[in-house]
Amino acid sequence: MKPVITLLGDSISAGFGLRPSEALPNQLEIALAxxxxxxxxxxxxxxxxxxxDGLRRIARAVHRDTALCVVAFGGNDLMQLVAPDRTEANLTAIIEWLEARDIAVVLAGMRAPPWAGVYGLMFxxxxxxxxxxxxLHVYPFLLEGVALTARYNLPDRIHPNAEGVKVIARGLAPVVAKALADRTAFDDAGRTSL
Incomplete structure (x- = not known):
């Protein structure tokens, strides 16, 4: 049976402005294949x-058969100037919820733009x-190679376009593949030791 991966996040995970086939869930599945x-x-x-918001909806947002969850929040925390310690506490609670249900985690990070000053450094x-x-397995910056690059973004200069999403998927896929392999190895070792 295929492992199920849930991509839990914001507009980037939702595919803002894109067709479902162009959005990150589908493109990540293709990149993994x-x-x-x-x-x-x-x-x-x-x-x-x-x-x-992700913490509030996690119980209904994560598919019950999920083997691995990519946690991809931060962009809206950044734009709303949420205190970094509050963001960290929320992400910690999300991760603990997932781990308590034996769901592997990949943390997809976010970075502040260069002009964000001290807040950006803390974030x-x-x-x-x-x-x-x-x-954790971590992909340090979800928008690596895409942020601030006009040809990879929609006209709003915030959200990735279809080509930008492909760049994200290609960068994220090896981290997800490694996390799945590690989970499988751990599960196999557990069964062997019984």
Whole structure:
């Protein structure tokens, strides 16, 4: 049976301004297949969601058969100037909820733009600190290679276009594939030791 991956996040996960076939869930599934990983990717992104919104809806947002969840919040926290320690607390609670249900986690980070000053520096440290503390698989910046690059963004200059999403999917897929492989190895080791 194919492993189920849930992509829990905001408008980037939801495919804002794109057709479903162009959106990140579908493109991540394609990118994983290109790496030889046959998985089903469920999109659970809601445009406008910050980390607190994701925490509030997690029980109904994560597919019950999920083997791995990509947690992809931060952009709206950044735009709303949510205190970085609050964002970290929300993400920690999401991760703990997932781990308590034996769901592997990949944390997709976000970065502040260069002009965000001290707040930006504090915000950026949130994801690295959380991944170190929790020992997570992490994709440090969800918009790597896409942010601030006009040809990869919609006219709003915030959301990735179809080509930008492909760049994101190609970058994210190896991290997800490694996390799935590690989960499988752990599960196999557990069964062997029984």
């Amino acid at each position: 290109g790496l030889g990983v046959d998985a089903t990717v469920w999109g659970s992104g809601v445009s406008g969601d910050a980390s607190a 950026d440290q949130t994801f690295a600190r959380l991944s170190r503390r929790r020992g």
